[in-house]
Amino acid sequence: MPESAPPRRVTAADIARTVGVSRATVGFVLNNTPGQTISEGTRARVMEAAARLGYRPNKAATALAGGRSRIVLLMLPDWPADFSVRTYLEEASRALDEAGYSLVTQTHSAARVARPLWEALNPDVVIGWARFDDDDVASMRAAGITRIVPRPDVQVPLDEAPGVAEGARLQVDHLCDLGHRRLAFAAAADPRIGDLVQARASAAERQAGVRGVDLVDVRAVAHADGSAAEAVRDWRAAGVTGVVAYNDDVAAAVVGAAVRAGLRVPGDLAVIGHDDSPLAALFVPSLSSVRMDAVQAGRFLAELALREAEDRPISPMRYEPETHLVVRESTAGETDVGIL
Amino acid sequence: MPESAPPRRVTAADIARTVGVSRATVGFVLNNTPGQTISEGTRARVMEAAARLGYRPNKAATALAGGRSRIVLLMLPDWPADFSVRTYLEEASRALDEAGYSLVTQTHSAARVARPLWEALNPDVVIGWARFDDDDVASMRAAGITRIVPRPDVQVPLDEAPGVAEGARLQVDHLCDLGHRRLAFAAAADPRIGDLVQARASAAERQAGVRGVDLVDVRAVAHADGSAAEAVRDWRAAGVTGVVAYNDDVAAAVVGAAVRAGLRVPGDLAVIGHDDSPLAALFVPSLSSVRMDAVQAGRFLAELALREAEDRPISPMRYEPETHLVVRESTAGETDVGIL
DNA sequence: ATCGGCGACTAGCGCGCGCTAGCTACCACC
DNA sequence: GGTGGTAGCTAGCGCGCGCTAGTCGCCGAT
Incomplete structure (x- = not known):
């Protein structure tokens, strides 16, 4: 050669x-x-x-000359990296791609690195699911990033976030419709998603009020530390027959604890999750859940990013994703699952 | 102002x-x-x-002047976006960060976009878990990317990939040690990870040979289409008492099918998964599994990327991750789980 | 006294691109 | 014949940085 x-x-x-x-x-x-x-x-x-x-x-040259990288950075919380997120990201990615932008996703790791990705990539927009904390905002500002979503200067009450109220409504209504009168809310212990958990819990409480049933307890629950088992015990004692879970993982922890405690699911305790993760279908008993339309949500994210990137107004945007119930065995099973 | x-x-x-x-x-x-x-x-x-x-x-200017972006792009298969991957990525990310590089991860979506990420980011290195197909390689080449791992011009037999043989060995040995003499391998149906599945299956067959037990069937299994239920029926008929699963999801599908078929797990059928995903601990019965050291693996990835980026030789690198068994109920439970 | 060497610095090019400020040739019109 | 307009193009700057090829002054050795 x-x-x-x-x-x-x-x-x-x-x-x-x-x-x-x-x-x-x-x-x-x-x-x-x-x-x-x-x-x-x-x-x-x-x-x-x-x-x-x-x-x-050459993208570097284009970015240098144009002052814009046409990159959108999406920071994902590191906990719920599951379920329909894939569809969501794929759709957002395609929509942005059509507009000439690239979507880069990173799960927001707890272990901060010296050079966060927004510094290395020079993205035009950084988007997060929840508000960024002050350190992050300062870091982005220092890195010359002006377009941050959600806007750090605007306080949006999280229970007004798209889909939160609707999802909780479906969960509570489903249990009510099945005749449950005393409910509990199983929250996730992870502090990183605290406000989303709180938002869903509040929405559930509100809907319980609307339906005139009691939501007697809101409590963080985890599989590993026995808190799920404890919660199930307490809830039984309090006459709770239906549990609204923050997500499917938490629902699985509750169902697992109940089955191990000798209860029948859903006979003694009905549990409904949220997100319709793969786990929900796989679990025994399979978990009833709530699914949000990921395609819609993905397009919404893309549109949000584009408007921000191009300095178009985002205020008139309102978005309520299609949300629907997925009924499975953990609330409506005909055969209870338990320990033999 | x-x-x-x-x-x-x-x-x-x-x-x-x-x-x-x-x-x-x-x-x-x-x-x-x-x-x-x-x-x-x-x-x-x-x-x-x-x-x-x-x-x-300004990163764009640095990249333009230096001709290198100091970005490493990791393309992940879009199926197993679960479990210890987070630790793995975090560790790789930190190691690269220390060396002045940034790790960008993307799950390799089936829906090809017009502008793949390697074109938008100008990464110094693109790394994948499996070999890239010819289209991807051509696209990268066209985008001016010369450093691709695994090297497209080198054929590495996948069953020599780090940890594959060792993981399968642990799975088979565990079932053998419990006295099972007739085993089956539950593969994943997803074609995108076909060769990794195949590699694990082959390794399991080999180890079964070593232990002198029969691995009577290798079959793709999924929860949704009833293939798991069918497999469980066939395996029972063939006298299989232990199942080696490709990963925890597949293991869950098998256990679910077994329980629904009225079998006891592990009494009638013992099942062991792979990867020690969160699902494994959450499931009822909890799933025995195999865990690979994600921290080590992450550092290995980072080192691989760095050597490639800096044109240092990678040939003498050999790596066998620490792998160990996680015993849970699905193989060694004292109480069987089934339908009441 | 001269020269080489070295420490400490600067002028300025090149990376590849976007884009402004032209410039030329041609045509329409009075 | 002059004037204005326009289609179709070019010269070249600026983006911010890395880095080479110097420059300048000082000090020790001859």
């Missing part, structure tokens, strides 16, 4: 040279720059050369 | 101006450029000014 030099990347200058035209013209053609008139012939020749040479604009 | 102009980002030139020194000097100080002698006083003044002004180098 006579040619062993590293094949230099094709640049716009290369195209200009082969076509016999200036670099500016190449730029105008490839970017369809408005306000520039290019003859049909030149345009075609440039396009052809670009395709033939396999030209790819 | 008199000042409403967007606060321009601080550049190295700003530092140079305030300190009264040239831009080059600033660069030398901040990068600790070898071969440059800078007086202690100047160095201190530059550092101080940088800190005071909150200077952050």
Whole structure:
């Protein structure tokens, strides 16, 4: 092989040279720059050369010159990295892609690194599911990031977040419709998602009030530390027959504790989860849950990011995702599951 | 507020101006450029000014000038986005961070977008768990990415991948030690991870041979389509008492099917999973599994990426992660779980 | 007294791109 | 014939940084 030099990347200058035209013209053609008139012939020749040479604009140079990276960074909480999130991300990614943006996702790790991703990527927008804490906001500001969602300066009550009220309503209504009169809410212990948990719990309490049933206890529950077992004991003693869980993981912990305590599910205790994770279908008994339309949510996220990136107003946006109940054995099973 | 102009980002030139020194000097100080002698006083003044002004180098400019983005892109398969992966990623991320690199992770979505992430990010290295297909490799090459792991030009037999043989060995040995003489392997149906599934199955067959027990069937199994139920029926008929599952999800599907078929687990059928996902502990009965040391694996990934990025040889690297058994109810439970 | 060497620094190019400020040729119109 | 307008193009700056090729002054050795 006579040619062993590293094949230099094709640049716009290369195209200009082969076509016999200036670099500016190449730029105008490839970017369809408005306000520039290019003859049909030149345009075609440039396009052809670009395709033939396999030209790819250097993103670093584009970002430097344009001052925008066209990257959207989504920070995900590190706990619920499950379920329909995949669909959600895929849809958001595609919608952004169509608009010329790229979505980069990172799960927000507790172990802070020296160089957070927003510093390395120079994203145009950083989006989170929950509000960023002050340290993060300061770090982003220092990194020159001005577009942050949710806006750090705006306080949005989290129980008004899309879908929260509706999901809790479906959970509570389902249990009520099955005749349960005394309910409990099983929260997640993880402090990182504390406010979302709180929001769902409040919404459930509100809906219980609407339906005129008692929601006698809200309590954090975990599988590992025995708190689930304890909760089940207490709830039984208090006459609770239906449990609204923050999500499917928590629901599984409650069901597991109940079964191990010799109870029948759903005969003695009915439990409903949230998110319709794969676990919900897999579990024995399978878990009733609530599913939100991930495709819609993904598009919503993309739209939010785009508006922010392009400095268009986001205030008139209102969004209520389609939410529906998925009934399975843990609330409506005909055969109880328990220990033999 | 008199000042409403967007606060321009601080550049190295700003530092140079305030300190009264040239831009080059600033660069030398901040990068600790070898071969440059800078007086202690100047160095201190530059550092101080940088800190005071909150200077952050523009990554786009750095990437453009240096020709390297210091980004490592990790493409994850989109199926097993679960379990210890988080620890793994966190550790890899930290190790890379220490070396001045950033790890960006993307789950490899089936729905191809117009602009794959490696095109938008200009990563120095792209790493995948499995080999990339030819389209992807071509796309990366076109995007100017030369460092791809696993190397597209090198064929590595997947059953030699780190940990595969050892994990299967632990699974089979455990069931053998409990007295099971006829085993089956429950594979995952997902074609995207076909070769990894195949590798684990082969390793299990080999180990069964070593132990002199029969592994009578290898079959893809899923919860949704009834294939798990069918498999359990067939296995029972064939006298199988122990099942080695590809991972915990598959194990859960098998256990679920067994319980629903009126079998006792582990009394009639013992099942062991792989990966020690959260599901394994949560499930009822809880699932025995195999855990690989995610921290080690993460460091290994980081080291691999760094060597590739810095064009250091990777051939002498050999790595066998610590792997150990997690015994739970699905193989060694004292009380069987079943339908009441 | 001269020269080489070295410590401490600076001028300025190049990375690849977007884009402004032109410039030229051509045509329509008075 | 002059004037204005426009289609179609180009020269070249600026983005912020890394880094090479110097420059300058001082000190020790000849």
